[in-house]
Amino acid sequence: MKEVDVYTRQLKDGTLSRRQFSKLIAGLGLGAAAAGSILSSAYAQTPKKGGQLRMVFHNASQQETFDPIKRFSRLMAHRDRAAYNCLTDFTPDLKVIPALAESWESNDTADEWTFHLRKGVEFHNGKSLHAKDVVYSINRIYNKEEARGGTVFVEHVTDITAVDQHTVRFKLNTPDVDLPTVLALLWFAIIPEGNTDEGVGTGPFKLKEFEPAVSATMVRNENYWKSGYPHVDEVVSFSIPDPIARLNALIAGEAEVIAQMTPTLIDKINSTNGVELLSTPSGYRTAGVMRVDVAPFNEPDVREAMKLLIDRETYNKIVYKGQSLVGNDHPIAPIYPEHCADLPAREYDPEKAIGLLKKHGLDKHAFELFASEVGIGAIEGAQVWTQMASKAGVNFKTTKVPSDGFWDAIWRVKPFIMSQWNMRPTANSQLAIAFKSGASWNDTFWGDERFDSLLLASKGEKDEALRKEMYCDMQQILRDDGGQVIMSFVSILSAARSEVKNVVTNPVSALEWVAENAWLDS
Amino acid sequence: MILLVVRRLLVGLLTLWAASVLVFAGTELLPGDVATVILGQEKTPEAVAALRAKLGLDKPAPVRYFIWLTGMLQGEMGVSLVSSKPVADVIGGWVKNTFILAGFTAAIAIPLSLILGMLSAAFPNSLLDRSISVSSLMIVSVPEFLTASVLVLLIAVQLQILPATSHLTTGASAAATFKALIMPMATLTIASLAYMTRMTRAAIMDVLRSPYVEMAVLKGVPRGRIILLHALPNALGPIVNVIALVLGYLVSGVVVVEAVFAYPGMGRLLLDSVGLRDFPMVQSLTMLFCGFYITINLLADILAMLTNPKLGEEG
Numbered sequence: 001m002k003e004v005d006v007y008t009r010q011l012k013d014g015t016l017s018r019r020q021f022s023k024l025i026a027g028l029g030l031g032a033a034a035a036g037s038i039l040s041s042a043y044a045q046t047p048k049k050g051g052q053l054r055m056v057f058h059n060a061s062q063q064e065t066f067d068p069i070k071r072f073s074r075l076m077a078h079r080d081r082a083a084y085n086c087l088t089d090f091t092p093d094l095k096v097i098p099a100l101a102e103s104w105e106s107n108d109t110a111d112e113w114t115f116h117l118r119k120g121v122e123f124h125n126g127k128s129l130h131a132k133d134v135v136y137s138i139n140r141i142y143n144k145e146e147a148r149g150g151t152v153f154v155e156h157v158t159d160i161t162a163v164d165q166h167t168v169r170f171k172l173n174t175p176d177v178d179l180p181t182v183l184a185l186l187w188f189a190i191i192p193e194g195n196t197d198e199g200v201g202t203g204p205f206k207l208k209e210f211e212p213a214v215s216a217t218m219v220r221n222e223n224y225w226k227s228g229y230p231h232v233d234e235v236v237s238f239s240i241p242d243p244i245a246r247l248n249a250l251i252a253g254e255a256e257v258i259a260q261m262t263p264t265l266i267d268k269i270n271s272t273n274g275v276e277l278l279s280t281p282s283g284y285r286t287a288g289v290m291r292v293d294v295a296p297f298n299e300p301d302v303r304e305a306m307k308l309l310i311d312r313e314t315y316n317k318i319v320y321k322g323q324s325l326v327g328n329d330h331p332i333a334p335i336y337p338e339h340c341a342d343l344p345a346r347e348y349d350p351e352k353a354i355g356l357l358k359k360h361g362l363d364k365h366a367f368e369l370f371a372s373e374v375g376i377g378a379i380e381g382a383q384v385w386t387q388m389a390s391k392a393g394v395n396f397k398t399t400k401v402p403s404d405g406f407w408d409a410i411w412r413v414k415p416f417i418m419s420q421w422n423m424r425p426t427a428n429s430q431l432a433i434a435f436k437s438g439a440s441w442n443d444t445f446w447g448d449e450r451f452d453s454l455l456l457a458s459k460g461e462k463d464e465a466l467r468k469e470m471y472c473d474m475q476q477i478l479r480d481d482g483g484q485v486i487m488s489f490v491s492i493l494s495a496a497r498s499e500v501k502n503v504v505t506n507p508v509s510a511l512e513w514v515a516e517n518a519w520l521d522s
Numbered sequence: 523m524i525l526l527v528v529r530r531l532l533v534g535l536l537t538l539w540a541a542s543v544l545v546f547a548g549t550e551l552l553p554g555d556v557a558t559v560i561l562g563q564e565k566t567p568e569a570v571a572a573l574r575a576k577l578g579l580d581k582p583a584p585v586r587y588f589i590w591l592t593g594m595l596q597g598e599m600g601v602s603l604v605s606s607k608p609v610a611d612v613i614g615g616w617v618k619n620t621f622i623l624a625g626f627t628a629a630i631a632i633p634l635s636l637i638l639g640m641l642s643a644a645f646p647n648s649l650l651d652r653s654i655s656v657s658s659l660m661i662v663s664v665p666e667f668l669t670a671s672v673l674v675l676l677i678a679v680q681l682q683i684l685p686a687t688s689h690l691t692t693g694a695s696a697a698a699t700f701k702a703l704i705m706p707m708a709t710l711t712i713a714s715l716a717y718m719t720r721m722t723r724a725a726i727m728d729v730l731r732s733p734y735v736e737m738a739v740l741k742g743v744p745r746g747r748i749i750l751l752h753a754l755p756n757a758l759g760p761i762v763n764v765i766a767l768v769l770g771y772l773v774s775g776v777v778v779v780e781a782v783f784a785y786p787g788m789g790r791l792l793l794d795s796v797g798l799r800d801f802p803m804v805q806s807l808t809m810l811f812c813g814f815y816i817t818i819n820l821l822a823d824i825l826a827m828l829t830n831p832k833l834g835e836e837g
Contacts, residue, residue: 405553
């Protein structure tokens with residue numbers, strides 16, 4: 001029973017007390033005796049030490065490095081998370097928790113933040129953690145020649161100072177209540193002053209061997225500050241580009257955890273003994289993108305018509321086999337704490353859509369939707385959308401284009417496309433990156449004054465309830481007027497062998513924290 | 523004959539040059555360049571411009587081509603735009619892997635196909651000949667990715683005798699490396715065997731119909747001896763030609779097999795490099811492929827001429 005597994009995991013994570021657990025199990029109709037026996041079996045499963053964890057990802061590249069400011073793939077995120085720590089960390093439900101910083105506080109205007117470092121932490125090379133290392137590590141992101149991203153999150157930071165050995169202060173030119181969350185991103189991994197890509201950090205694993213595009217071997221850091229972690233002796237990571245070959249390697253026992261499975265492989269994984277599907281709900285989306293600066297999408301009615309032409313439940317069932325969450329035309333997926341559940345879900349209403357198009361004399365207009373392999377399920381999705389629209393009598397057609405060169409020739413060029421958006425770790429960055437007026441990545445060319453001012457104000461609002469209201473307003477504006485048709489949030493599909501226990505996945509990149517938490521039951 | 527070899531060498535160099543121009547033009551026609559591909563969705567006009575200037579992509583195409591060509595003529599393969607390392611350093615390992623796989627496969631497939639071909643020719647229309655001919659025809663009709671997938675399912679996933687992937691790690695023992703090679707080797711052997719077997723049979727049968735073989739038969743020479751000593755040397759020309767083609771395929775055309783077994787070979791590297799628009803890598807790899815083809819074919823021709831003096835005189 002699925003609920004039992006979920007509750008058991010929460011119990012072990014400490015998010016549920018024994019009493020709450022027993023209540024919930026009783027609620028499932030299993031009775032107190034059952035709760036007791038599940039409880040004891042849950043506690044019997046204490047983590048075992050040792051073993052080798054082999055993690056296989058999809059893309060290998062000559063550009064791979066352990067320099068945290070040059071990270072670009074999930075394979076590298078896994079390695080960086082194993083080697084390094086940040087000041088803060090995320091839980092799987094995107095709450096910020098202490099890491100190298102034990103505590104932090106801000107002034108009333110949220111534009112000055114002080115972080116207090118954990119004492120007695122040592123780098124892999126034996127050097128003690130000093131506030132100067134933090135200042136050095138975070139300042140590296142401002143080197144635009146070298147950094148592959150991340151600068152945008154800390155553009156408002158004017159000064160970072162080491163107050164004493166264990167205190168770091170950030171001064172900002174605009175308020176930002178998200179700063180502690182942002183600093184949990186791997187762009188801000190802490191390395192010793194003067195280092196770059198040596199792989200020396202404070203993290204759970206020490207780098208032993210590394211060859212770009214081939215593999216990396218990392219061994220347990222016996223001196224890790226988080227006592228009891230990690231559980232496995234060694235982590236090896238490499239890549240097998242073909243998803244079927246990757247799954248074969250897992251089934252044949254040549255890997256313990258594999259990344260990037262496709263919906264077509266779900267049946268195979270579920271029907272094979274000894275391997276399990278890991279489906280992580282995420283904020284990743286493959287969406288329809290309309291350029292609101294060109295006809296006919298400059299007309300809000302036309303945008304609404306496009307949104308009304310999808311039967312979302314059916315769409316998600318066909319395209320993602322249920323491994324997705326239904327979207328409501330705004331990018332704040334249900335997994336964000338800021339998600340607004342009060343907004344009415346977008347209905348499938350072809351008649352209203354036709355009416356809106358007729359109003360502008362566009363009921364005979366030929367809509368051409370460009371789709372490529374960029375975006376999980378983009379082509380299938382475009383075809384399903386086309387079918388649904390055509391059935392309603394709208395002249396709709398899918399044009400397939402190669403994924404090669406997509407970002408040059410199609411994205412932000414063609415007026416109506418299917419494109420992908422990776423999940424950003426904070427609701428604010430998720431909104432700012434694609435919807436702020438004039439943002440470099442604004443692919444709908446949409447802009448709204450009220451939205452922009454809410455976006456700015458929400459960063460400085462320390463009152464949780466007020467903040468949530470602001471985020472709700474922004475979600476509503478995008479849902480009603482925005483240029484992205486967001487019908488799904490695609491779950492990240494991975495797979496693991498059954499003997500791997502405590503596989504903690506997260507919605508942003510799925511496997512980043514697996515190495516630290518997993519243990520092998522052999 | 524030396525004159526002929528020199529002429530062929532010159533034609534070969536001309537072919538190499540033509541290929542380099544075609545490949546360069548091809549990569550230029552593709553949308554985007556390495557700067558926009560590396561930056562992907564994260565690109566901003568400023569970042570693209572900065573990266574282009576850093577990589578020297580802001581120069582016009584013909585200028586970039588001649589910079590590369592003059593480098594190549596001095597034996598410099600250039601620097602990979604993606605990893606900023608010398609191309610020679612980057613491709614070394616991958617080239618070695620490809621040649622290991624091709625070499626082992628050839629060492630098994632060539633003698634095996636010669637033996638099977640000769641057996642077929644020795645007993646024409648016998649049960650043996652027919653079964654070899656039918657099975658080789660069947661095998662040649664099955665695409666290699668299917669052969670590979672069936673082998674993986676049977677041997678690695680069901681029986682779990684051999685690894686499903688041939689992921690080579692540094693420092694792996696020779697035994698482990700060889701074990702990892704068996705499955706791709708088997709796939710490639712199956713894929714290339716049929717051509718060589720059928721060509722060997724056809725060529726030997728052809729020679730067997732000639733008057734001097736009839737003379738040998740009438741003299742009472744045993745059939746085995748006729749095939750080995752009289753027919754095979756005279757049939758070598760066409761056989762060597764098909765072997766050359768197969769060797770070329772083993773080096774450059776095994777991208778699909780590399781993908782199924784996750785084998786880090788040159789085909790995969792070329793595919794990745796095209797995707798990344800890493801022009802110096804693409805050019806160097808295609809030059810290697812092209813050079814290998816030309817050399818192998820040249821050697822095949824020389825061998826054919828040595829075994830058949832008539833060809834040399836005509837040249």
